Amino acid sequence: MNKTLHIVGGGMAGSEAAWQAAHMGVQVVIHEMRPKVETFAHQTGNLAEMVCSNSFRSDDSEQNAVGLLHWEMRAANGLIMAAADKHRLPAGGALAVDRDPFAQWVTDNLKNHPNITVQDAEITSLPDSGSWIFATGPLTSAKLGDAIAQETGTDRLAFFDAIAPIVYADSIDMDVAWLQSRYDKGETEEEQKAYLNCPMTKDQYETFIDALLAADKTEFHEGETAGYFDGCLPIEVMAERGRETLRFGPMKPIGLTNAHKPDEKPYAVVQLRRDNKLGTLYNIVGFQTKMKYGAQTTVFRTIPGLENASFARLGGIHRNTFLNSPTLLDDQMRLRSRPYIRFAGQVTGVEGYVESAAMGLLAGRLAAAEILGQPIASPPRTTAMGALIHHITGGAEAKTFQPMNVNFGLLPPVEGLRGGRRGRKDRYKAYTDRAKIHFQDWLSGQS
Structure with missing residues (x-):
């Protein structure tokens, strides 16, 4: 041999x-x-x-x-x-x-x-x-x-896999966002502040969902009938399953306290996780998407704290074969x-x-x-x-x-x-x- x-x-x-x-x-x-x-x-x-x-x-x-x-x-x-x-x-x-x-x-x-x-x-x-x-x-x-x-x-067999966008840290409004891991999880202070959190009121959440559902999406070619893997669903697909789905998924507010307004409980929270050691890049957790690029910038900038967000990479979707x-x-x-x-x-x-x-x-x-x-x-x-x-x-x-x-x-x-x-x-x-x-x-x- x-x-x-x-x-x-x-x-x-x-x-x-x-x-x-x-x-x-x-x-x-x-x-x-x-x-x-x-x-x-x-x-x-x-x-x-x-x-x-x-x-x-x-x-x-x-x-x-x-x-x-x-x-x-x-x-x-x-x-x-x-x-x-x-x-x-x-x-x-x-x-x-x-x-x-x-x-x-x-x-x-x-x-x-x-x-x-x-x-x-x-x-x-x-x-x-x-x-x-x-x-x-x-x-x-x-x-x-x-x-x-x-x-x-x-x-x-095949399914479609989606990629989440990455944001430049210096374009995030830290007067709105705050650093905290859910339930302050982590052994060190750095780990307990490993995530950036952008809070939403009920009205802001509803506005975001409306924009998400109405946004232009990538259309699949004729004959492409593959489904999605449930562990990596695009956010718009989750939203189509019910307006509250995201709030009980990647946007759940539990275990978090707004450092700027500790007495106000957020209705929903968008989390961003550090993507590099320098802390200059953050990816939006769970925000895999099939929205077209122009629609992504419009929709994601409705998130409090991301109104002026600059993107190092936008999300995307591709065919995943197995x-x-x-x-x-x-x-x-x-x-x-x-x-x-x-x-x-x-x-x-x-x-x-x-x-x-x-x-x-x-x-x-x-x-x-x-x-x-x-x-x-x-x-x-x-x-x-x-x-x-x-x-x-x-x-x-x-x-x-x-x-x-x-x-x-x-x-x-x-x-x-x-x-x-x-x-x-x-x-x-x-x-x-x-x-x-x-x-x-x-x-x-x-x-």
């Missing part, structure tokens, strides 16, 4: 897969089409570039499934988590990163690794032999996408029709930066072990990684398969624990305690 592992795509999954395989002693070639071939969402040629949010979500490894996934990736010497920890920004209990230095650090570490070569070339077809991982993500190029569709013999993995991939993430090809990342039907990187971590380790003649099993289902790979490679119902974030519902129950909301804290702690033991055992079995 060829001892070189080829990885197509240098996003979160491809970068992590390369790092893991290289550290196991395998020669790796990363094929990344950027910057020669651009995409709608990317702005640089760096590996692991973040194009949507800059948050890896909760870092609580005892009460949150994605926090548990963070823990497992750190335990496995994950490059993406090391980069996130190094470039962390205050975000209350969440793990947010300074996106540009983050991607540059990942790029530098991969390019400087003696076992890794990076080639900026587009792969447009499936290979006939070798050892390959395709981690091309939701923005798989049209030619490669057609080749994958032709090989799988089935239409690729495989029907339960029917196409085996439990080693190999394409059943061409078992020398693995898939990893969002294209497999996981949702989120962390989940994508985790599937890259597994694909890299599984492929490297196979190349070295020492194949390994996937982690047990009682772990976050094991639960995810089981879900996408056979645990999910193929007919209704949709992208999935990691959650405790994917893990088998812990025996002897009672259900119900009152016991949820103990139940989640039991899940994570068991997962950490089983994941460490899995890692130990490879040494």
Whole structure:
């Protein structure tokens, strides 16, 4: 067998897969089409570039499934988590990163690794032999996408993914906005003030909703019938589901006190999270949108404190494609029709930066072990990684398969624990305690 592992795509999954395989002693070639071939969402040629949010979500490894996934990736010497920890920004209990230095650090570490070569070339077809991982993500190029569709013999599933806008901090009116994390969450004062908050009265909220509903939106091309992933709905789609939907979602006012008017309870609040270490950029939390650019500036400037907002990036929407993995991939993430090809990342039907990187971590380790003649099993289902790979490679119902974030519902129950909301804290702690033991055992079995 060829001892070189080829990885197509240098996003979160491809970068992590390369790092893991290289550290196991395998020669790796990363094929990344950027910057020669651009995409709608990317702005640089760096590996692991973040194009949507800059948050890896909760870092609580005892009460949150994605926090548990963070823990497992750190335990496995994950490059993406090391980069996130190094470039962390205050975000209350969440793990947010300074996106540009983050991607540059990942790029530098991969390019400087003696076992890794990076080639900026587009792969447009499936290979006939070798050892390959395709981690091309939701923005798989049209030619490669057609080749994958032709090989799988089935239409690729798809949904639309939206991007939130980013605002220059010095254009925000701080006589209106104030710094506070919800419920003052965070161990330091900086973390407790990780968010900018723009308050709204009921009349201001109603005016905003009216403007949002009436705004010009991006129209899809004929034949595009994909739906949305519920974890990344455009705000106008949420508003169409009911005028109060946003007020109970990203604009909920609970846990916040207006520092300028502490006796007045806001009817709704727009939160902005720091997007870079300098604090010069803030993204509007949960404000993914399909509004046209002109409409975005008009509508967002109706938000108190953002009347003179200047935008470093406006929101957008793109088609996000993924495989029907339960029917196409085996439990080693190999394409059943061409078992020398693995898939990893969002294209497999996981949702989120962390989940994508985790599937890259597994694909890299599984492929490297196979190349070295020492194949390994996937982690047990009682772990976050094991639960995810089981879900996408056979645990999910193929007919209704949709992208999935990691959650405790994917893990088998812990025996002897009672259900119900009152016991949820103990139940989640039991899940994570068991997962950490089983994941460490899995890692130990490879040494």
